[in-house]
Amino acid sequence: MLRGREQRSVWAPPEPAPEPARRDPLGRLVAGTARAAWRHRVRLAPGYAAAAVFVAGSAVHGQYPWPYPAATAAVAAGAVNAATRRARWRLSERRFATGVTAYAGTWITYASVAGPTDRVAVWALTAGTSTAWAVWLRHRRIRARIRLDADLGGWPERWENALTACGMPGHRVRAVVAKDPQATQVEIRGTVPAGQTVGDAAARLEVLETAMGFGPGTLQRIVQDGPQAGDYTAVYQAESPFPEPLRWSPELAPKRALEPWTVGTNDMGQPVRIRPFTDQGTRRMLIGGESGSGKSVTLLVIGVNGIHCVDVVLWGADLKADGATLRPLLPCLDWFATTPEEATLQVQALEALSLGRGPLMDRLDDKILPSPDTPGVLWLCDEIALLIGVETGNRDAINATMTTATEGRALAASMAGATQICGLDSLGGDRRIRAQFGTNLAHRTRDADDSQFLLGGARIDTSKLTDVGTFYLREGTADPAPARAFLVKPKAAHQFARQLAARRPLLDGFTQSLAGDAYLTRWERLAEDLRPLLGDNRSYAQWDMHRPSVQPVGAVPWRHQAAGAARKENPMGSNGGDHDQEDGLEDGAHTAGERLVAEFRRQIDAELGTDRPLPVETFTAGHALAALTGGEPGTVEAVTRMSEQDAAQTLDRGVRKMAAHGQVEQDTVRELLAAASGMPVSAFTGPGPADAEGTFELDDPRLEEFAVALEEARDARPPRPISPKELGDRCGRGRSWVAARLQGLAQRGAADRVGHGKWVAAAWTGRELREALLSADDAARGRGPGDGDSP
Numbered sequence: 183m184l185r186g187r188e189q190r191s192v193w194a195p196p197e198p199a200p201e202p203a204r205r206d207p208l209g210r211l212v213a214g215t216a217r218a219a220w221r222h223r224v225r226l227a228p229g230y231a232a233a234a235v236f237v238a239g240s241a242v243h244g245q246y247p248w249p250y251p252a253a254t255a256a257v258a259a260g261a262v263n264a265a266t267r268r269a270r271w272r273l274s275e276r277r278f279a280t281g282v283t284a285y286a287g288t289w290i291t292y293a294s295v296a297g298p299t300d301r302v303a304v305w306a307l308t309a310g311t312s313t314a315w316a317v318w319l320r321h322r323r324i325r326a327r328i329r330l331d332a333d334l335g336g337w338p339e340r341w342e343n344a345l346t347a348c349g350m351p352g353h354r355v356r357a358v359v360a361k362d363p364q365a366t367q368v369e370i371r372g373t374v375p376a377g378q379t380v381g382d383a384a385a386r387l388e389v390l391e392t393a394m395g396f397g398p399g400t401l402q403r404i405v406q407d408g409p410q411a412g413d414y415t416a417v418y419q420a421e422s423p424f425p426e427p428l429r430w431s432p433e434l435a436p437k438r439a440l441e442p443w444t445v446g447t448n449d450m451g452q453p454v455r456i457r458p459f460t461d462q463g464t465r466r467m468l469i470g471g472e473s474g475s476g477k478s479v480t481l482l483v484i485g486v487n488g489i490h491c492v493d494v495v496l497w498g499a500d501l502k503a504d505g506a507t508l509r510p511l512l513p514c515l516d517w518f519a520t521t522p523e524e525a526t527l528q529v530q531a532l533e534a535l536s537l538g539r540g541p542l543m544d545r546l547d548d549k550i551l552p553s554p555d556t557p558g559v560l561w562l563c564d565e566i567a568l569l570i571g572v573e574t575g576n577r578d579a580i581n582a583t584m585t586t587a588t589e590g591r592a593l594a595a596s597m598a599g600a601t602q603i604c605g606l607d608s609l610g611g612d613r614r615i616r617a618q619f620g621t622n623l624a625h626r627t628r629d630a631d632d633s634q635f636l637l638g639g640a641r642i643d644t645s646k647l648t649d650v651g652t653f654y655l656r657e658g659t660a661d662p663a664p665a666r667a668f669l670v671k672p673k674a675a676h677q678f679a680r681q682l683a684a685r686r687p688l689l690d691g692f693t694q695s696l697a698g699d700a701y702l703t704r705w706e707r708l709a710e711d712l713r714p715l716l717g718d719n720r721s722y723a724q725w726d727m728h729r730p731s732v733q734p735v736g737a738v739p740w741r742h743q744a745a746g747a748a749r750k751e752n753p754m755g756s757n758g759g760d761h762d763q764e765d766g767l768e769d770g771a772h773t774a775g776e777r778l779v780a781e782f783r784r785q786i787d788a789e790l791g792t793d794r795p796l797p798v799e800t801f802t803a804g805h806a807l808a809a810l811t812g813g814e815p816g817t818v819e820a821v822t823r824m825s826e827q828d829a830a831q832t833l834d835r836g837v838r839k840m841a842a843h844g845q846v847e848q849d850t851v852r853e854l855l856a857a858a859s860g861m862p863v864s865a866f867t868g869p870g871p872a873d874a875e876g877t878f879e880l881d882d883p884r885l886e887e888f889a890v891a892l893e894e895a896r897d898a899r900p901p902r903p904i905s906p907k908e909l910g911d912r913c914g915r916g917r918s919w920v921a922a923r924l925q926g927l928a929q930r931g932a933a934d935r936v937g938h939g940k941w942v943a944a945a946w947t948g949r950e951l952r953e954a955l956l957s958a959d960d961a962a963r964g965r966g967p968g969d970g971d972s973p
Contacts, residue, residue: 228318232311235286239293239303251294255287278317285310341370341416344393348386350378356413361450370416371407380406380414384641390416399646405661419449427651430483430668432678435490439552439594443487445480445623446651446667454655454665456484456621459494459558463549464596465657466587466618470604470636471625471644476651478507478564480623480667481600485562486675489514489682493552495689497532499525499563505712507564510676513683513717517704524707525569526579527700532561532597533582536590538696541900549592555903555940557687558594561586566599567608570615580610587618604632624662625653637662676715683718688937692900880952885959887913888923889952892933896943903940919962926958 219226242251262283266276289310293303338355345353352375361367374380383390384404391401400420407415434444434453442455458465467484471477488496489511498508499519512518519525543550552558563569570580586595599619601608604627609615624636626647633644633654640662642654651669654662694701705725716722880886891912895904906920913920924941927933932954933943943951 225319228311228315231282231286231314232307235289236298236307239290239298242290242294243297244294246294248291248294251287252291255284255291258287259284275321282314337368337370340394341372344390345383347393348389350383350386351375352378353383367420367449368418370418372414372416373408373410374412374414378412380404380412381641383414383416394418402664403642403662407661427649427666427669429674430486430670432490434668435487437490437492439491439494439558441491443484444668445483445487446653446665448663448665454663456655456657458484458488458560458596458598458621459552459594461551463591464558464594465621466596467598467621467623468619468636469598469600469623469625469653470627470632471602471653472628472632473602474650475602475625475627475647476653476667477600477602477623477625478502479651479670480625480653481562481564481598482507482510482672482675483668483670484598485511486670486678488560488562489679489686491552492685492687493554493557495557495559495687497528497559497561499528499561499569501525501563501565501568506672508562509712509715510672511679512712512715513676513679513719514686515719516686516689516721517701518708518712520709520712522569522574522576522579524704525563526576526582527704528561529569529579529582529586531697531701532559532590532595533585534696534698535559535693536586536593536595539593539595539693542690542692543593550594552594554687555937556594556690556693558596559689559693561595561597563597563599565601567601567603570608570610571603572607572611580612580615583610584612584615587615604628604635606635620658622656623653624656625651680717683720686720688720688724690903691934691936691942878949878952880956882959884913884915885923885955888915888920889948889955892943892951892955893948896945901942903936903942905939906941907939922962923955923958926961927954930954930957932958 223230259280263276263280266279271279289303289306292306293300296303298304337358341355341358342353345351353372354375355370355372357371359369359371361369374383387401387404388398390396391398394401396418397420400418402417402419404414404416407413428447436443439459440457440461442457444453444455446454448454456465456467458467469477469480485496485498485508488494495516496511496514497517497519498505498511498515500506500508501520501522505518505520508515508518517528517531519528539550542556550556550558568574570576570583583597586597590596606613606616609619622636622638624633624642624644627633627636627644629645630643633642634640636644637654637656638659640654640656642662644654647653649666651667653665653667655665656662689697702725705722880889888909891904891909895902906917906924909924910917910920924933924935927943928935931944932946932951933941936942946954
C-alpha cells in the first residue's frame with residue numbers, strides 16, 4: 183500500500199466534467215423579456231410612463247389628502263415648461279411635455295381620492311396613454327430613433343464576425359451607440375477575450391474596415407476605454423466631423439494663465455482646451471505636422487489666447503518666412519526673433535529665468551504662479567528644428583532649451599514649439615528634451631513613424647488626416663483625441679493684438695535683470711520693416727523711454743565729438759538750445775546734466791584710451807550711471823534732467839564707487855570732471871562715505887513713515903515692490919499726495935515704477951533717499967495743495 187508522496191503520485195483517470203446546469207425556462211423567459219424591453223425602450227416609453235403613474239397613484243391613495251398631489255402636479259408642470267423653454271424645444275414639443283405632466287398629475291390627484299382601480303381612473307389612464315402613445319410614435323425624432331435602433335441591431339453580430347474573420351474570436355460587444363440620428367458617427371463598445379489586447383485589435387483597423395464593409399478611413403480608431411484593461415471603444419465616422427473650420431472668438435479667451443486655453447473643437451463639437459500653466463507647474467507643448475497641415479495656425483491660436491491673459495508675457499521666435507506666423511502679434515510681444523541667433527539669445531534668457539527666478543517664490547511655496555506683478559513667460563517658436571535640430575549644431579540653444587524644459591516648470595517659464603521634422607533629431611537628439619513636451623498636437627504627418635513620435639506610441643496614423651487644421655491631442659498618458667484648430671486670420675490676430683496692447687503686462691525688474699543685456703537691447707535688433715507693426719507695444723515704449731543716450735561699453739566705442747572752442751562759446755550751465763548742433767555734442771545734450779554726462783564719458787575715454795575701455799561691469803547695457811550710483815535703469819535719464827549741481831553730486835557718488843573698486847583714481851576723475859565742466863574741483867567733493875551712510879529723521883511724521891516704508895520694502899530679501907495704496911495706508915495720506923511724492927522720487931532717480939501701480943526704491947543710502955524725498959515734498963507743495971492732501 184502506497185503512502186505519503188508515493189500515494190499522491192499514482193495516476194488516476196480524470197473525472198468526467200460535470201454537465202452544465204440547464205437554465206430554468208422561466209429565467210430564460212424573464213431575461214429575454216428584459217432584453218426586449220430595454221432594446222425597444224424608445225418605442226415603449228409611453229407604456230413605461232403609464233406604469234409609473236399607476237404606481238404613484240397607488241402610493242398616494244389613502245396616504246395623503248388630495249391637495250398635496252395637486253400642488254405637486256402644478257409645480258412639476260411649471261418646472262417642465264420652464265426647463266423645455268430653456269432647452270429651446272419646439273413649441274409643439276414643449277406643449278406635449280407640459281400637457282403630459284399635467285395630465286399625469288391630475289390622474290394621480292384623482293387616484294388619491296377614488297383609488298387607482300376605480301373605473302373612471304382606469305378609463306382615463308388608458309385613454310391618455312393611448313393618445314400620448316400615438317403622438318409619441320408620430321414624432322420625427324422618435325421615428326428616426328426607431329429606424330436607427332433597427333439599423334444598429336445587427337452591428338454587434340457583424341462586429342464579432344468581422345473580428346473572428348481577422349483571427350480574433352471571442353470578442354463580446356457591450357453596446358453600440360450612435361452619436362447622431364443619421365448614424366454618421368457610431369461607437370462600438372466591446373471587451374477583448376483573455377489572451378488578447380486592445381492593441382491587437384487596433385493594429386487591424388484596415389482589415390476590420392473591409393470585413394465590416396466600411397469605406398476607407400471611416401474606422402477612425404480603437405482605444406482602451408473602461409474600468410477593465412480589455413474594455414475598448416471603436417469609433418466609426420462615415421463623414422468628416424469637421425466640414426468647415428470654425429473661427430476663433432474672443433469670448434473663448436482666458437483672462438488668466440491658469441484658466442484653460444481653448445484651441446479648437448473635437449469631433450462632437452465640444453471645445454478642446456490645453457493648459458500651458460497649471461497650479462502644479464507649466465507644461466511644454468509640441469506641435470508637429472508636415473508643411474500645409476495647419477500647425478502654424480494652431481501656434482497662432484495659442485498666441486492669441488496668450489495675449490488675452492493679463493499675467494503672461496509672450497516671447498516669439500519665428501524662423502520661417504521672416505516671421506510670417508507670429509508677426510501679427512507684435513503689438514503684444516515682449517521679444518520677437520526672426521533669426522536663429524536672436525532666438526538663441528531668447529532661449530538663453532529663458533534659461534537664466536528658469537535658474538534664477540527662485541527668490542520671487544514665496545517662502546512656503548514650491549513654485550511661482552503667474553500674476554500681473556510676477557507674470558509667467560511663454561516662448562512661442564515656429565520651426566523649432568531650425569534652432570535646436572541636430573543638423574544646426576547650435577549646442578548653446580540645445581543646452582538652454584534642455585535647462586528651461588527641466589528647470590522652468592516651477593518658475594512659470596513655458597514653451598510651445600512647432601516643427602515639420604517629426605523626429606528626435608528635431609529636438610537636438612536629446613530624449614530628455616522630448617520627454618518634457620507633455621502636451622502634443624499631431625497634425626497630418628508624412629508617415630506613421632512621425633505619428634508614433636508625436637503621440638507616444640499610440641496606434642494612430644495621422645498621415646490619413648485630410649482636413650487642414652485637424653490634429654490629435656495627447657496630454658500626458660491620456661489617449662489621443664481628434665480635434666480641429668480654430669481658424670485665425672493674420673489680420674484678425676493683428677487686430678486683437680492692437681486692441682490688447684495697452685493691457686499687456688511687463689516683466690518685473692528682477693526678472694528683467696536676470697534676462698541680461700540681450701533682453702535690455704532686444705528692440706535695437708528688430709528689423710526696420712517690422713517696426714510699423716509694433717503699434718502701442720508697451721514693452722517697446724518702455725525700452726524706447728529708457729534707452730541709453732550713448733552706446734554701452736563693449737558694444738560700440740564712445741565717439742563723442744565735443745569741440746572745446748564751441749564749448750567755450752556756449753559755457754556749462756547755460757541753455758544750449760539751438761547751439762547744441764553747432765557744438766557737435768552727440769545724443770542731443772540740451773541740458774547741463776546731459777553736457778556733464780557726455781563730457782564726463784568723453785574725458786574718461788580720452789584718459790584711459792580706446793584700447794583700455796572701462797570694464798563692462800562698470801557700464802553695462804547702457805545703464806552707465808545706474809551701475810555707478812546703484813540706481814535703477816532710469817538713472818541715466820534722471821541725471822540728464824538734473825540741474826548742474828545735482829548732476830555733479832550724482833557723478834561724485836560714482837567717483838567714490840569707482841575708486842573703491844580700484845578702477846580709477848578718485849582725484850584723477852575729479853580733476854577730469856572739473857576740467858570738462860569748467861567748475862572748481864570743490865564742486866565734486868560731496869559728503870564722505872561715513873556721512874553718506876548716516877540717516878536723519880524727517881520733521882513731518884507722515885513723511886518719515888513714508889520713507890521708512892520705502893526703506894523696508896527695499897531692504898527686504900528679495901526686495902519687494904510697494905504700491906501707492908500701501909504707502910498711503912502707512913502714512914495716512916491720500917493717493918494724490920502719495921503719487922506726487924513718488925513722481926518726484928522718480929524724477930530724481932530714487933524710485934522707479936515696475937508696472938501695475940508698483941514702485942521700487944533705488945539702492946541709495948538712507949540719507950540720500952530722504953533728501954530726495956524732501957525735495958519731492960517741497961516740489962509737490964510748490965504746486966499747491968491737491969485733493970489728496972487730506973487723509
